[in-house]
Amino acid sequence: MKEQDLKILPFPRKVRLDGGFVQMRPYVKTPKGRIGSFIPEEGDREVKFLQNSALPPEGYRLTIYGKGVEISASAYAGFLYGAIVLDMLVKQFGTYLPCLYIEDEPMAAHRGTQVCYAQINVKYREKWLKKHIVDLAKLRVNYLYLYLEWDYAFPSLPPLSGKEMMTPEDAREIVAFAKGYNIKIVPACNVLGHTSDFLAVQYLNDCKENMDGETNAKVSTARALCPNNPRANAIVFRALDDLIDAFQPEIIHIGGDEVEHIGGDKYCRAEAERLGRTGVLLSYFVKIRDYLQSRGVITGIWGDKLLSLSEENRYDGEKCEEKYLPKNLELLDDLRHGTIVYDWWYTGGSEKSIRFFSEKKFNVISAASVHGCMTSIPSFDQQLNIRALFIDALDYGVKGGLVCDWINGMGYHAEQAYFNFAAGAAMLWSGTDKDSFIVNCSREKFEKDSLFVRYGTTDTALIDYFHEAGDIYGKLLSLFPPDRKGVSIRKSVFYTDNPLMVYIKNITDLDGKLGEYEKSVRRISVLYKKAEKSCKDDGYFYALKVAAVAHGYILRAVSVMDKFYGYYDAAAKVQYTDGERFGEYLDLCARTLETLKGAYVPPIRFAAWMHENLGLEESSVYRLKGARKNLSKLIRFILRLKGNYRPLPAIARISDSLFGTDRDVWWKMRDYEWIEEEGEFKKYDVELGFYYERLDWSHIKEMEKNL
Known part of the structure; x- marks a missing residue:
């Protein structure tokens, strides 16, 4: 056996095999914290926990030898991680453990992931989040960001967040739970942009920053809070107090990204004339930072809008006007104290922006994305984008990294993105560079080890399923152009109640290729079923079926609709020359469409399960049921057309008029x-x-x- 045969994730920086195996069942008498989750309290060799103040807080040493097991660390986190690695070895080898010595510590201090609850408004499911925290602890993640925006039951505000959102009681419970796994919870509440859901109630209408060209706030379409509106400021400060009270956080992430407009209304014009729009934003962030600092909390902000002060702004291209630059740079220098800037970039490296923020002496965290929201199923290809970003981050010695999850909905949820979370976490713990996928861990080894650690199997069917369904240039997705091989696939299924839309969206790409598409769809269906049998199910494995469900529905719907189209087109050709055949063709149209009704069962079942167990929007269930109901309406319309009272309308026109608002x-x-x-x-x-x-x-x- 070689060191690389050990299935440990992330793989330790130093492993020494001492030869041979020892039969034992390690146990711990009185486990501290959550160590008992990984080492049982019954066995035949008690694990010795040895204090070593020379080790870093999260570092550990693990020794397995003839007399037993020793874990050395300087703090609880190191002991916990040593216990986790021991558990991984027990799961691989059972009661015959290899004699070895492991020495390990993290490359990056801040190793974060984010779960998105806002945007499509995911309902809070405590059982899943606790399970997810345990999964993250095994990956040595030590910060979990909860992207709430305003989808939280703020005690100081009216009930604006909707039903089944996280409450202060939920927050306290999850903070205490996560602490045992060395994970700190960071609430993320946007206090400027990305507040459209929050502002879509009349109660807050006067808190908006009016967009350019809007002169009457009564009908404003603005989607951002005004940074100088006294009422808006009071609401923000009360909300921050609520978060501090419940989460007792080290950091509150206040957003600040993608602000569409600032400095245009009556509260901001004078300041905008003096400081420019970037200055209005910086002045607001300093005000928020000062308040949070007074409460002992670090401010987290996204970096994109600050890059207007750099030589290159790749986010939106905006540059700060020269006349405002000196004062804005003073504000930027003030802001760096007590603030972490999150430099987000989701499709590759970020050397220039990391360099800018590092030169300005900010604490920097590089933020990548699992990119599940933009794909039909989280793509392993995205791991290379995460790697490119974290190579730059580690080269500049920034504080750490964050792997974000965004827009859970329409069949996608963070649960499906485990392998991308795991890749980012392993890169931050072990390091990554231009010569390796992860230091001491090839891409192939990572895939096999993460599969074993998460699902307890060496059968690669699940890995093959993700590659077949998610590889951007694989056989399946190569059938679609770049703008329709991602989220467009899920939207074809979960984001319409128009039964014709799946055909209209996909026939251009699949026309003449349905046979090839069918082979690929059958392949991923077979792989999923094989994986379902070989993988350990913790209650959420079914969520991974999203690609098989979506493509299975699309294949069935497009195939049936294409057959229907053939009959319908034939009917149009004989409408005014052969009335009998005209009616027969329309009957065939109706009978063909009837065969499609059963195709709605799998996606409806899937959407309902995702809502109940993971909190995804229930709207997808109703949209699919609506599409099935509208299919019956389409059949009735087709049969009505047998009356030959009008020229047969084009299929696209039926779609617009029968199932939409013209x-x-x-x-x-x-x-x-x-x-x-x-x-x-x-x-x-x-x-x-x-x-x-x-x-x-x-x-x-x-x-x-x-x-």
Whole structure:
């Protein structure tokens, strides 16, 4: 046996095999904290925990030899991690443990992950979050960010967060639970941008920062809090107090990214004239930082809007005006005290922005993403983007890293992104560089070890399933162009109640390739079933079926709809020449569509399970049920057309008019035929957005003079 045969994740920086095995069942008499979760209280060799103040706080030494097991550490975290590694060895070798010596400590001090509860508003499920915390502890993650925005039951505010959101009692419980696993909880509440859900109630309408061109706040479409509005500030400070009271946090992340507009309303114009828009933002962040600092809390902010002060701003290209730059740089220098800046970049390295923030003497955390929200299933390809970012982060010696999860919904949840979380965590613990995937761990070894640690199997069916379904340039996704091989696939299933939409969205890519697509879909279905049998299920394995469910539905729906299209097109060709065949073709259309009803069962079941167990939006269940109901409506409409009272409308036109709201600037084509329909099929069109004809005829003033 070689050192690399050990299935330890993250892999230790030093391992020495001393030869031979020893039969034993390690145990601990009185386990501290959560150590008892990994070492049982019954056995035949008591584990010795030895204090060694020379070791770093999270470092450990593990020795297995003829007389037993010793774990040396200077603090609880090191003892916990030693116990976790011992548990991994017991799971691999059972009661015959290899004699060895392990020496390990983290490369990065701050190793974070984030779970997103806001955006599509994920319901809080305590059972899953506790399970997830244990999974993260095994990966040596020591910070868990809960991205709440305002989806939290703030005691000082009216009940604006909705049902089944995290409460202060939930927060205290999860903070105490996580502490035993050496994980600190960081609440993330956006106090500027990304507040559209929060501001979509009349109670807060006067707290918005009006967008450019909006002169009346009564009908404002702004999606950000005003940084200088006294009422908005009071609400923010009360909310921060609520978070401090419940979480007792080291850090509160206050957001600050992607602010669409700032400095335009009556509270901000004067400051914007003096400091510029970036100055308004910096001044606000300093105000929030001062308040949190007075409460003993570190401020966390995203870095993208601050890059307007750098030589290159790749986020939105905006540059601070030269006249404001000196004062803005003073504010930036003030802000760095008591603040962590999170330099986020999700598709590769970030050397220039990390260098900028490091030169400005900020504490920096590099923020990557599992990118599950943008894919049909979390792609292992994203691990290379995470690696590129963390190579830059470790080269600059920043405080650490964060692997973010965003936009849980439409069939996706953070539970599906374990392998990408694990890759980022292992890179932060063990290190990564230009010569390795993870130091002391190849990409192939990482995949096999993470599979064993998480699912207790050496069968690679699950890894193969993720590659087949998620590799961007694999056989399956190569059938789709770049803009339709990601979240578009899940949206085809979970984000429409229009039964024709799945066909309209996908037939362009799959026309003439359905046979090839069917082979790939059958392949991932077989792999999932094989993985389901070989992997240990902790109650959430079913969540991984998302790719098999989505592609299975798309394959069935597009195949049936394409057959329906053939009959419908044939009916149109003979509509005015052969009435009997016209009716027969439409009957065939109806019978073909009837065969599709059963295809809705798997995605409905999946969406319902995801809502109940992981808190995903229940809307997906109702959308799918609505699509099935609308399929019956489509069948009724097709049979009605047998009356031959109008030209058969094009399929795309049926989709728009029968299952949507017809919108246009002036009129929708052939709208008269739809208003002349009866009952459930009668439709009319309405205005698409706003259309303004500018009536500035100042030239007629001169004409009038000559009359």
